[in-house]
Amino acid sequence: MQQTRLTTASGIPVADNQNSLTAGPRGPLLLQDFHLIEKLQHFNRERIPERVVHAKGSGAFGSFTVTHDITRYTRAKLFDAVGKTTDVFLRFSTVGGERGSADTERDPRGFAVRFYTEDGNWDLAGNNTPMFFIKDPIKFPDFVHTQKRDPRTNLKSADMMWDFWSHAPESLHQVTMLFSDRGTPDGYRHMDGFGSHTFSLVNAAGERVWVKWHFKTRQGIRNLSAQEAVRLAGTDPDYAQRDLYDAIRAGDYPRWDVFLQVMTDAERQAWEQRTGWNAFDLTKVWPHKDFPRIPVGVLELNRNPDNYHADVEQAAFSPANVVPGLGYSPDKMLQGRLFAYHDAQLYRVGTNHQNLPVNRPRCPFHNQQRDGAMAVSNGGAAPNYAVVQANGTDARGFGHGDDGWALEGAAGRYDARGTEDDYTQAGNLFRLLPADEQDRLTTNLANALSAVTVPATIERQLAHFTRADPRYGAEVARKLHVQRGGAPVSVVKGAA
Template structure:
């Protein structure tokens, strides 16, 4: 016999097909607890979606250290070759809402939670090594400009390009996004980047600035605009389906993690500001150092519980890893946990996907909506005389030297820094075919802008990156706009 259906309080349900009514034709009864509970419960199934990166897919797996990096960091999970740590990874698109299609031109999120013995380490990155802006105060405006217009209710080319027209530093990321890698074929076929500069500190207290690169072992595969439109039309959930089915088939996707390392003393005179998120560190200056392998081998049992309720926060560090002064990162250190307190509640850290697994949370944080029995009967204040958890005396990261007066400052430029140099370098690295597709992709979108001044401001950025890049774009946009007038 199958198990008996119950109400939320565990009482047997006698009829799950017919509501209780006053007579056969009569109105329904308020005493039908099962009906009332079922309808009320259903009304509360949705929670706020993530304000960005709402659409995503997740999987569990492990990270295995393959190369010695203990000279650079004392992070316990990276301490020896062969060491494995459980991970949960959530991939995402950025601008679309929860039900949006997957095969779109948009950066992809690449958020990894390492369940380490020193607590959870969240590395919340993207599939691009750079970003559009360099100061977090611009982030809400940026996202507003990319999402639906408050009046027309659709994404407007005018808004997208108007924001970029006023943010010259976005030229590098735009060149990346409209290039061949702008629409990944699947989450398995793209790289992941920490993007920001972070700090590593070793057992001797020596600090390094570090950038993370996860290279896909499946090979990079992307779609062009036409292919993407076809995929999107046939299967809006193409990325989710691909990841889930690959893992079900036992074809486990993997990535190799490399880092770039910069001794702290080098940062002040490096020709690019190493804390500017719109710039990369050329590999010739800081070669890739291999760290390990990340493998995804288990699908979540329940998408809502484990993927929708997953909470990643760039301020979840472990001893041996810390933040850098990158202003964007500093803004993010606040934004995520704040978003999650709103989206999931103050006790979201106790949900199984978010709670530490290789250790336990020992905090005096108590109570709040949805609290489990954290702390039980133990004292809820510190210090106490009852053997409660006490602070460690070993520093978690290295001190960072600062000087100057408080104020609002533009991100400092080093000798080679301007908003266009690296965008031009990226363009010049492309093959003729890649350049042509890049021009076509940008022109197709930029030509939809209704105002000449917005188009011109953007063209000026591409000209500043590379004269040929700008000239070709100008011609392509002019041709498309002339065509529109016919």
């Protein structure tokens, strides 16, 4: 096998990669050994800051193929013909753990898809669950801190986690999903994905519908038992990464069927009036019986990255990246992420992170952004300002963003705690589970709560389970008594 000649980063041939330049055979080292200095300097800087959330991840490239016509809902070009294909990159991840954490921890899984469309990149950065723990982004830093490490002990803290959840009953729906079988998926290939938020589509006539995106695995749902997940965390902490990489390398390409739920604004108003639920609330789902899933296409992963750091670690997603024909919604959590994700990447990867190959659009692009670290071409000789044009904004919204929607209400801080229904959908999820899955759910919860040292926290959380379904609360309380080995914990009905 022919060896490629080793050079410095500037292309200068390296004379000796085994022996440093020294004053005599015993040293000391000479500062003029630039290859040694460059090698150590780069090594010291090999780690970019890890993601605050979704730090441990895996990814692959593939394609999305349209199988059904949805042009009545959207003018987005990637959907303009059945059979049309678009290149994609998909990054899976755990949420709360650090980069060295185990793939099999009980945690939601990130499911972030980038579509390299002819109108630019569309980033659908979702999870493997259709709901989330909170509905307002102002709570997000506090929530994530409770899932990380206690600043005093530097240990994960059951007291912190359950203190937050027990004071935020809106989290109950996602907590129920998290401690069910789906809280420990069997790798990344055997789980569904969701855009989770409410988004929108806009057609050629400027008509908007609200939508939710679903990715249904063709490999079938498979989950790990709590015991097997713990075993794998100790014996193969990179289990999901290995499974995905090996499957693609063997030609066993994972696929997901892509679906939409669609809601007109008139349907939204009628549904909200009937149910009392907010269609833009991330802690809620749209029941399939009210809004059936509509088939759209197939997503396939068929190529592993050549370099993990370049393609997976430096992948920088932002839900703000939508293309003409796609749009946002008043979902408060989505609105917060439109700012936070891009801002995080500016800090983590750098101001020119969009120029890296995995992040660069695959269509022509032009802007007036200049300078900063890693400004590779820096726009060349093109002007670094835009000429002011009298016609201003494209009123029909064929550019970035969307055509806009009507706003309602006065500006202010609205606290709906105690007036919104945080229990029905969590109870519906519990009742939907087969008896054996209910048993595992309540066992998992009892095991987790047994580590909580503050009785008031346990009482608050048991009250939430009971309000969702009396049997739900009773089973967790019964099993928690067995786990804790003490007197039964009382349930304060209606505690907040």
